[in-house]
Amino acid sequence: MKKFLVIANWKMNLDLNSSFKLAKKIKANKSLTKKAELVLCPTFISLERVGQVLKNTKISLGAQDVFWRDAGSFTGEVSAPMLKKIGCRYAILGHSERRQYLGETDEIVNKKLKNVLANNLTPIVCVGENKKERKSGKHIQVIKKQLSAGFKNIPAPGWSALGRKTKNQKIIIAYEPIWAIGTGVAINSSEAAKMHGIIRKYLEKKYGTSLVKNNFIITYGGSVDKNNILEFTKEAEIEGVLVGGASQKWQSFRDLIKKID
Numbered sequence: 001m002k003k004f005l006v007i008a009n010w011k012m013n014l015d016l017n018s019s020f021k022l023a024k025k026i027k028a029n030k031s032l033t034k035k036a037e038l039v040l041c042p043t044f045i046s047l048e049r050v051g052q053v054l055k056n057t058k059i060s061l062g063a064q065d066v067f068w069r070d071a072g073s074f075t076g077e078v079s080a081p082m083l084k085k086i087g088c089r090y091a092i093l094g095h096s097e098r099r100q101y102l103g104e105t106d107e108i109v110n111k112k113l114k115n116v117l118a119n120n121l122t123p124i125v126c127v128g129e130n131k132k133e134r135k136s137g138k139h140i141q142v143i144k145k146q147l148s149a150g151f152k153n154i155p156a157p158g159w160s161a162l163g164r165k166t167k168n169q170k171i172i173i174a175y176e177p178i179w180a181i182g183t184g185v186a187i188n189s190s191e192a193a194k195m196h197g198i199i200r201k202y203l204e205k206k207y208g209t210s211l212v213k214n215n216f217i218i219t220y221g222g223s224v225d226k227n228n229i230l231e232f233t234k235e236a237e238i239e240g241v242l243v244g245g246a247s248q249k250w251q252s253f254r255d256l257i258k259k260i261d
């Protein structure tokens with residue numbers, strides 16, 4: 001069985017020194033990687049230093065964002081080849097905070113996804129509905145639209161045309177209901193599993209069952225902590241979690257991972 005995936009999204013919360021210290025603590029506690037597959041996503045300025053800490057360990061490095069071109073006059077941006085050079089293997093795309101505060105659209109996510117696949121990085125594509133959409137029963141429609149626009153013109157054989165061998169390519173979908181992010185109130189785990197099933201079916205229709213089984217990992221994000229992690233791990237549909245707040249302090253992160261069995 002695949003190990004449960006835990007992606008730590010440190011957001012804009014830890015500076016260089018704090019990121020370095022937390023990464024060192026996580027690395028030193030070897031039992032954590034026995035419990036889960038870990039990916040740490042610090043800010044851009046901390047990536048290289050955290051990457052050095054994680055060198056020759058089983059813990060992976062991820063970026064919180066990436067631009068859709070390899071190089072050029074794009075002030076303030078960072079490219080996938082640059083991330084790869086410092087050991088980064090994952091990139092979060094379309095996080096709801098970027099959609100909300102920086103105008104990131106499904107079209108932008110689509111451009112980034114193409115570039116990330118062409119550069120052999122593993123994308124973590126975030127999708128999620130807001131409270132109003134959930135209350136009005138439109139959440140399934142919203143997620144399907146985000147998936148269809150995000151994966152537009154990305155047929156499976158096209159992955160290799162983008163430079164990646166389809167066989168080895170992993171794509172992570174992070175289902176993150178916006179109303180559950182940073183609120184301390186996670187979604188009911190069976191509700192999350194239900195949405196994961198819908199996402200899986202949608203992808204299977206587009207890419208086929210075996211490809212989805214082998215190449216996609218569907219994770220949940222939104223107020224996951226040590227008190228609710230077990231609810232999520234016991235759902236077969238949920239293959240991992242994207243953790244914000246609880247991943248940013250040593251004790252809460254350690255306690256969360258130790259709960260995983």
Ligand code: PGA
Nearest residue numbers: 181182222223243244245
């Ligand atoms: P949270 O954040 O765990 O603090 O709710 C999750 C996320 O935004 O990835």
